[in-house]
Every structure is written in C-alpha cells, then in structure tokens.
Amino acid sequence: MTAQLSYRPLHRLLPIVALLASIVLPARADVPPVLDQPYPGTIVLKVDATNLSQQIFRMQMSIPVKPGPLTMLYPQWLPGNHGPSGPLTQLAGLKFSGNGKPIGWVRDPVQVHAFHLTVPAGVSTVEAEYQFLSPLDTAQGRITMTNDILGVQWPSVTLYPAGYSSRRITVQPSLILPEGWQYGSALETAARSGNEIVFKPLDLETLIDSPLFAGRHFKRIDLDPGAKVPVFLNIVADNLESLEAKPEQIEPHRAMVRQAAKLFGSHHYNHYDFLFALSDDFGGIGREHHQSSENGVKPGYFTEWAKGEAGRDLLAHEYVHSWDGKFRRPAGQDVPNFNVPLKNELLWVYEGQTQYWGKVLSARSGLISETGTRDGIAAAAAFYDNVQGRSWRAVQDTVNDPIINMRRPQGWSNWQRSEDYYVEGMFIWLDVDTKIREMSNETRSLDDFARAFYGVNNGSFVPVFYTFEDVVAALNRVQPFDWAPFLRSRLDGHASGAPLDGLARAGWKLVYNDTPSDYSKSVDEQRKSTDFSYSLGMAVKLDGGVAAVQWDGVAFRAGLAGNSTIVAVNNRAYKGEVLKAAVKAAKESKAPIALLVKQGANYRTIALDYHGGLRYPHLERIPASRDRLATILKPLK
Incomplete structure (x- = not known):
C-alpha cells in the first residue's frame, strides 16, 4: 500500500503540476503606496x-477626484x-458613477479590500453608492x-x-x-x-x-x-x-x-x-x-x-483606554491608514494594564465591592493557573491571536490559548505594582507610573507612541530596578502556573474550597452553565452540553470533548445540581461518577474516577503579610 501511494498519485499529479506552473498568480497588490499628503477636497x-x-x-459618497486611476479602500x-x-x-451593491454615467471597478486580486477604477476625462466628482448589510x-x-x-x-x-x-x-x-x-x-x-x-x-x-x-x-x-x-x-x-x-x-x-x-x-x-x-x-x-x-x-x-x-x-x-491604547499607543499601532497591518507585540501593555486599571478603578469607585473584586481576582487567578497551554505557548505569543483566530470559537482553548495578554497581563502589572511598593517602602506605586506615562500633554488628542524600551525607562524613573528581564521572564516563560508573585506580595494566596463565591455564582448565571473546571475539569451548559474541557484534566482523561452532551449522571437525568451532588458523594466513596454521554448519534458511558470534592477558587490572607491589595483598591484622595 505504501509503495503504491508513493508512486501512482505522483504520476497522476504531473499534468496538474504542469498546469499550475502555467498559471501566473498576482505577485503584489496594485494599490498606491501611502504618501503623507493631504487629500485634495x-x-x-x-x-x-x-x-x-x-x-x-445605505450609503452615498461624493469623492473629489482627477481623471485617471483611482483606488478606493x-x-x-x-x-x-x-x-x-x-x-x-x-459590503454590498457597490457602484461608482461620474457625471451621471457608470464607472466600472475591479477588485484587487491580492488586497481584496481594494477597488480599482479609472476616472474618465471631465469628471471631477465620483459618486459611490453601496450598502452595509447588518x-x-x-x-x-x-x-x-x-x-x-x-x-x-x-x-x-x-x-x-x-x-x-x-x-x-x-x-x-x-x-x-x-x-x-x-x-x-x-x-x-x-x-x-x-x-x-x-x-x-x-x-x-x-x-x-x-x-x-x-x-x-x-x-x-x-x-x-x-x-x-x-x-x-x-x-x-x-x-x-x-x-x-x-x-x-x-x-x-x-x-x-x-x-x-x-x-x-x-x-x-x-x-x-x-x-x-x-x-x-x-x-x-x-x-x-x-x-x-x-x-x-x-x-x-x-x-x-x-x-x-x-x-x-x-x-x-x-x-x-482613552489614556492607555488610544492616547498612548504602542509603536506598532502607528500605521498610516486602515489597510496597513497592525503590530501587536505590546498588547500586554495596551490591554493588560488597562485590564488592571479597569479592575482597580471599579473597586476604588464602588462599582464593584472589595469582596467582589477579590473574588473576581481569585476566579481569574485559578483560570490562568490552570492553563495547560503555557507549557508550549508563552503569553507573549497570544498577542497574535486577534490576527490568527479573530475570536472564533476554539475546541481546546485551555491548550490552544487565546488572548491571554488581557488577564494574565493584569497579573503581570499587579506584580509590577506590588514590586514598586515593596522596593520603595510603600512610597511609590504603579499609580505614579500611570500619571507620568499617560498623564502627559494634558488636553492633547495627538497620539504619543511608545516602545518596550520606553515602558522600561518610565518604570525605572518611578523605581530603579532591572525591569526588562523581570517583564520578559513573565512574558516569554513557560513555567507552570500563572504569574501570581504579585498576588502573594499583595498579601493574598489562591485557595480552593467547596463553596462557590457570589462572583462564581454570578458568572455561572450569566454564562448559563455550571463550572466544574477545578474538580472534574469541565464546564457544562444548563442543557448538559459540554462548554469547555480542561486539557489533561479528569474529564479529558476520560475521553470527553466539547462536542458532547451529558445525558445522565449515575443513571439520573443531567442537571447541574445532580452532577454537583454526585461529586460530593464521590468524595466519600471509591466508586467513579458514571456519565451517559451523547456525541453526535452515538451514546456511551464514561467513568470519572475523581474523589476530590467540589473546588472553587478564593483568596486567603497570607498570615503576617502586608495587605497591599487593600491599599491598591482604596480610593485616591
């Protein structure tokens, strides 16, 4: 079989290869380069x-033009x-005209967001009409x-x-x-x-x-x-x-x-x-x-x-984001128009630090209580502490996900990783904040960085762009330290577990018990699911559909996947409470939890050999430590 496959398909493909070689594919987009000049009119x-x-x-557009080639993007x-x-x-129904007469267009074969047309002599305004179909x-x-x-x-x-x-x-x-x-x-x-x-x-x-x-x-x-x-x-x-x-x-x-x-x-x-x-x-x-x-x-x-x-x-x-991401922007976001690719290498600042300040300001203002904030941090810490994909993919690489995946659903997000620079970035900035506070004997903090870095040029709308080196230099002006390797080790490393040193330095540690926090209950209600991530290694929708499976967790090792539905638990019709009760009972028993699972048209029974009880994340004070988290969340006067 191997010998036949290595010979016969190749023999049959030779005419196809010859045909493909004769096809001339476009080598580049025929789109004018961007020049720093004002558009006339x-x-x-x-x-x-x-x-x-x-x-x-429905849109109508009038574009001042000169006769000759015109490309619209x-x-x-x-x-x-x-x-x-x-x-x-x-985008639909695109038509161009000049002096009441149609003007044809062709799409660029490489840059498909570009439309080429030729403006006839005597035309000074091109009219466009088109629709956006919501x-x-x-x-x-x-x-x-x-x-x-x-x-x-x-x-x-x-x-x-x-x-x-x-x-x-x-x-x-x-x-x-x-x-x-x-x-x-x-x-x-x-x-x-x-x-x-x-x-x-x-x-x-x-x-x-x-x-x-x-x-x-x-x-x-x-x-x-x-x-x-x-x-x-x-x-x-x-x-x-x-x-x-x-x-x-x-x-x-x-x-x-x-x-x-x-x-x-x-x-x-x-x-x-x-x-x-x-x-x-x-x-x-x-x-x-x-x-x-x-x-x-x-x-x-x-x-x-x-x-x-x-x-x-x-x-x-x-x-x-008005300050972080829009006024101060990463240098890779400095592009001349909306058809030039963005570079995302500093999204862990753009989004990660914004995630941090969003949590902090919500607590300082009372939008979220201090208890609710801690419970939210616990949930995030547990989630990222259990991301198995960090063993092969650093958080720095996840800044590419808006381009690679564009927020499409994933089958194994715990292994594939997604836009982790948001929340894992938040923990890196908590690490930075508490490090500054510790080294300065509580006289300086990331608040000082925010005011110095984002508070410049008051009243100006003109973006100010920055590099990694600019961020490091600004941190050093707040608190001298070797910040570059500190940040790079957290961004590029593959150590197991989330970067939770800052949480410990803030006086708290991640623990688990069998009682969900109000935050966890609220998230389950919003997502219409029941979360067993830190016990059975999965989350389940109200109808029994498996919403997510932790890579190499209990459910994963039993062969469960996200395209499955749990029909019954220990011979009882699935409900979230029924599965919770089974997990509690298994803690005092050696018998596995039996699930009847439907996958496509097939049914099968799987056994979850788990006896650790329900586990939900919480934060617990570290004895005799300084509660820097309480200080961080306190309103500024």
Whole structure:
C-alpha cells in the first residue's frame, strides 16, 4: 500500500503540476503606496439608517477626484479589534458613477479590500453608492441594528482613497435616523433637521474612531456635572424600563470618572461619551475609542443591579483606554491608514494594564465591592493557573491571536490559548505594582507610573507612541530596578502556573474550597452553565452540553470533548445540581461518577474516577503579610 501511494498519485499529479506552473498568480497588490499628503477636497458621506425591518444601512459618497486611476479602500485593520476584521462580507451593491454615467471597478486580486477604477476625462466628482448589510443573525456576525437600537461603526460604512494617510483625508459625514430617535457620539454636530444630522467635517482617522449609538429609548446622564470637559453616559435600551437607574447606581459611575482623573491627572478628549446599550437583541460589545467607547450588555444592568457585579468593570476598562491604547499607543499601532497591518507585540501593555486599571478603578469607585473584586481576582487567578497551554505557548505569543483566530470559537482553548495578554497581563502589572511598593517602602506605586506615562500633554488628542524600551525607562524613573528581564521572564516563560508573585506580595494566596463565591455564582448565571473546571475539569451548559474541557484534566482523561452532551449522571437525568451532588458523594466513596454521554448519534458511558470534592477558587490572607491589595483598591484622595 505504501509503495503504491508513493508512486501512482505522483504520476497522476504531473499534468496538474504542469498546469499550475502555467498559471501566473498576482505577485503584489496594485494599490498606491501611502504618501503623507493631504487629500485634495472633502469627501461627503451620507448614511441612511432608517431601514430597521431589513437591517440595511445605505450609503452615498461624493469623492473629489482627477481623471485617471483611482483606488478606493474598505477598512480592513480596525483599531480596537487588533486584527484584520473589517466586515467585507457585509459590503454590498457597490457602484461608482461620474457625471451621471457608470464607472466600472475591479477588485484587487491580492488586497481584496481594494477597488480599482479609472476616472474618465471631465469628471471631477465620483459618486459611490453601496450598502452595509447588518447581520440578521448572530451566526453572521454582531447585530448592529434592531427595531429599537442601532450602532454606526464608521469603518463598516466607509470607503476611502488609497495613497493617503487617514489623518489627512477630510470627511463630511451625515446620518439619517428613524423618526424621533436620539443618539450619542463623540462627533460634533453641525446641524440637525428633523431626523437628519450633519456632523462637522473631520479627518478620516477620527471619524473611524467615533462611533454612534442611537435608539428609540434613549437617556443621557452627565457623569461629571459642572466639568469643563464633560463625560456623558448615553444609554439606549430595548425598552424604557431598562433605562431607569437609581441615584445610588449612577454615583459609582461618577466616582469612577473622578478616580480616573485623580489617577491620570489629564484628559485627552473634548467630551467623553460612553455609548451604552442594554439589550437582548443588539450585539454585545466592549470596544475602546479615543473620545468614546461602545459598550453593550444585557438589559438588567440597572434593574437587576445586585446580580451584575461580575461584569461591572466594562465601562471602567473602556474608559481607561482613552489614556492607555488610544492616547498612548504602542509603536506598532502607528500605521498610516486602515489597510496597513497592525503590530501587536505590546498588547500586554495596551490591554493588560488597562485590564488592571479597569479592575482597580471599579473597586476604588464602588462599582464593584472589595469582596467582589477579590473574588473576581481569585476566579481569574485559578483560570490562568490552570492553563495547560503555557507549557508550549508563552503569553507573549497570544498577542497574535486577534490576527490568527479573530475570536472564533476554539475546541481546546485551555491548550490552544487565546488572548491571554488581557488577564494574565493584569497579573503581570499587579506584580509590577506590588514590586514598586515593596522596593520603595510603600512610597511609590504603579499609580505614579500611570500619571507620568499617560498623564502627559494634558488636553492633547495627538497620539504619543511608545516602545518596550520606553515602558522600561518610565518604570525605572518611578523605581530603579532591572525591569526588562523581570517583564520578559513573565512574558516569554513557560513555567507552570500563572504569574501570581504579585498576588502573594499583595498579601493574598489562591485557595480552593467547596463553596462557590457570589462572583462564581454570578458568572455561572450569566454564562448559563455550571463550572466544574477545578474538580472534574469541565464546564457544562444548563442543557448538559459540554462548554469547555480542561486539557489533561479528569474529564479529558476520560475521553470527553466539547462536542458532547451529558445525558445522565449515575443513571439520573443531567442537571447541574445532580452532577454537583454526585461529586460530593464521590468524595466519600471509591466508586467513579458514571456519565451517559451523547456525541453526535452515538451514546456511551464514561467513568470519572475523581474523589476530590467540589473546588472553587478564593483568596486567603497570607498570615503576617502586608495587605497591599487593600491599599491598591482604596480610593485616591
């Protein structure tokens, strides 16, 4: 068999090989290089967002041109997405014309986000019309238009000419909303007539970075009353009831804004707008922008306030990005337009430190209690302490995941790893913070780094870019130390377990017991699953579907995979409580836990030989240690 396979297929493939050799594939994209020159004239972009029933955005664009070759680009590399995630499949109906006559186009065979056309003599303006087809179902992508809410993400609805820096292309945008709808955005309004809004002209880079949320049900709350540079919470919701927020719920949001001002000592926006959607239908999101952020959660954020502490750091995280990630940006993010690849090597600063400050500000402001914060840290510490994939893949390499995987579901995430630079990055920065505090006898901290590094050029919107060496130098100015190898060992290493030295230096250690914290219960409720990660090595959905399996854990060694459904536990129909009871009983028994499992059309029984009882993560004080964590979480005065 081996000999036949090594000869006959090769013999048959020779004609195919010859044919392939005769095909000339394009060697490069025929897209003009980016030159640092202003685009001549102002592009006019009109967006009609009134077709709610079919969820279609319709665009008209007027582009000043000269006769000759013209290449138009659809944004591919999107800020905040960290990867080539421009929704090209939703762009449709593209037509160009000049002086009322059609102008044909061809797509570039290499850079498929580029469209080439030739402007005829005598044409000074090219008209474009096209649509953005918002997903009708979550399987098609994130839903951006419903009967009650819509979100305008300008890269989804914008084309722009190649050959120019996005900072030097001027655009005049306008938007038609459904009758009676209100909106929030960092964009400045020039005029409004009924449901048509004309915005002030601005550069393309700022436009792309300034989304808009609009809704039938809308409420705006001033989070910094009387401030010269205001911060607004713009809320849209499925219904009026979801908009109702009690004063004691709004106050911690205001405190978060105040605490951020004390931390950074600067601002880099004319006004900051939280765009906040409370919806079951509009797609959930958390995305940063320089002068605003997109935030989408379930409708019970205010009405079920007591249940939502586990996810209440979202707004703080995105707000911190105005300083970390948007004003101060990694050097690899300094690209001339939205079709030049981003370099992500410093996302552990961009996102990891933002994750840290988001948790800290949420605690300092009271958005999350100190107990809730500790329980959240415990859950994260346990998760990353059990990531088996670190044995072959360093956390530094996970900065490439927005490009490699683009947040698609994974079969074995515990082994493959995903965007771990967020939360594992947070633990690295806790390590840095506590190290500074320890070495300086508690006189300095990462707060000093934040103020020195992000607090420069107060009031400026012009991004300041940085390198790894800049970060190390800034840390050394706060506290002299050999920071480069300290950071690199944590970023590039393959040691088992998460980098929890900072947690120990903060006076706490990770432990497990058989009682879930309120945080763990809340996460299970939000995810509609039951977590057995640190006992059986899996999480299970309410219907018995296996949500995740820990690599080389108990369930893994028994042959369980994520495409399975648990039908019964010890001959009883599956429920989360039934499996919990079985785990408890097995602690006092030598008998394995028997699971009836369905995988495709096949059923089988597997035995889990586990007798360690239920295990849930908690933090426990280290005796006789300094409680630096309490100090870190204390509000700044």
